[in-house]
Amino acid sequence: MDRNLGNNFYKIPKVSLEAAEEYKDKLNLLIEKVNNKLFSRDDLTYLIGDNPINKMYNNHENHANFMYNSFKLNDKKFVYSTITWVYRTYSNHGFSYDYFLVELSAWMEAVEETLADKKAEEINKVYSWMIDHHHEFIRESKIIEPAELETENKFSALYKEFLKCLLQGKHKYCIITAQQEVETKEDMLLFFEEVIRPTMYKIGNLWEEGEISTAEEHLASSIVSRIISSLYSKFISLEHDKGKAVISAIANEYHEIGSRIVADSLEMAGWDVEHLGADTPTADLIDFINKESPFLIGLSAALPFNVDNLIKTIKIIKSRNDLKDIKILVGGKIFNDNPELWKKTGADDWAKNGKEAAEIAELWWKKRCNEYV
């Protein structure tokens, strides 16, 4: 996917912070205007296929948040990978390619009607750039396949079998298999990485390709959550020999399985862990951290449009004298897809999985313990 990043196609116009912030302030109004413009079109059925109108509204909300994040981050790979993902996924789900042209023009009109002239001009340069490259985005979205995670050879048969049973909703079989495969804590970490993560990524790809429904994806998530709980109960212990760690997905982030795996991996490594799960409101998260005084916090984000939430959360923590020494680790799919991105977040480090998170945390802990001897 990096093969084209140097050519003109990727010269994305830059947007000033002021213009980005005005876009964000007017986000709800912009979304409403774009929704209305699209809703009033006679060719709506052609544009969005058989999809419920809410799927389009949901896309407009995600789009606006993504655009704001991309103005702030100014990261080519981030913009490129997200736009090609949108083209691929929505066309697989029955939206016509012309929908994007119509939608992008509607955003331009709404921006022009709503933002101050100079700021509208800056933002609309980006929309013009997207419209100008519409055909390239179609082409690229067809060439690039959603990435598959490779499993170590000795797990590939188990992975295939597990995926098949998960898709068939055989939850008892999946849970019993996991119980049988996992005898030690180390087995559990391997099972997370070599079976659960690739399986869930494959489930995501199948959904993206329109091969499975949202219901089937929900079923798989639900079974996997049960499995993680059942494995956890095998190794639960009241003992811990390291400090406190708070792990959470950030506000608006509903993907929590990855952060749960990280939480359990740290707990198995001797940490005293609080896992807050999905979508923790920023102010509540800060209050919680304030109350618990953890040694480290781990923040999870899977989606491109949630990166700015994560950056803002870290900024608040690092700006407070009483919290600024807490170590911050970030992770989640968006960082695995863009391994340099974490450097723009203000975090102390990132990790690609639970095992790596435990290794980094251990180094931090040892360093802190040495400082106090």
Ligand code: B12
């Ligand atoms: C299950 C799922 C959901 C479930 C989540 C249920 C749950 N209880 O968590 C639900 C239904 C809520 C959901 C919703 C949506 N989803 Co979804 N979802 C998935 C799916 C299939 C699996 C996620 C998962 O569990 N992965 C397995 C875990 C183990 O992997 P992981 O999250 O990467 O975590 C590992 C590392 O990243 C790291 N890590 C994670 N967190 C942290 C934290 C720290 C501190 C550290 C150090 C490391 C770390 O360690 C973990 C363990 O190895 C993914 C596909 C995928 N490729 O991930 C899509 C996916 C992420 N979803 C996607 C989308 C688009 C959505 C929606 C926008 C759909 C919609 N239109 O409504 C919404 C967004 C809602 C929101 N605001 O968050 C897209 C994102 C596309 C993109 N551009 O990136 C994906 C990639 C599907 C796809 N292939 O298109 N989803």
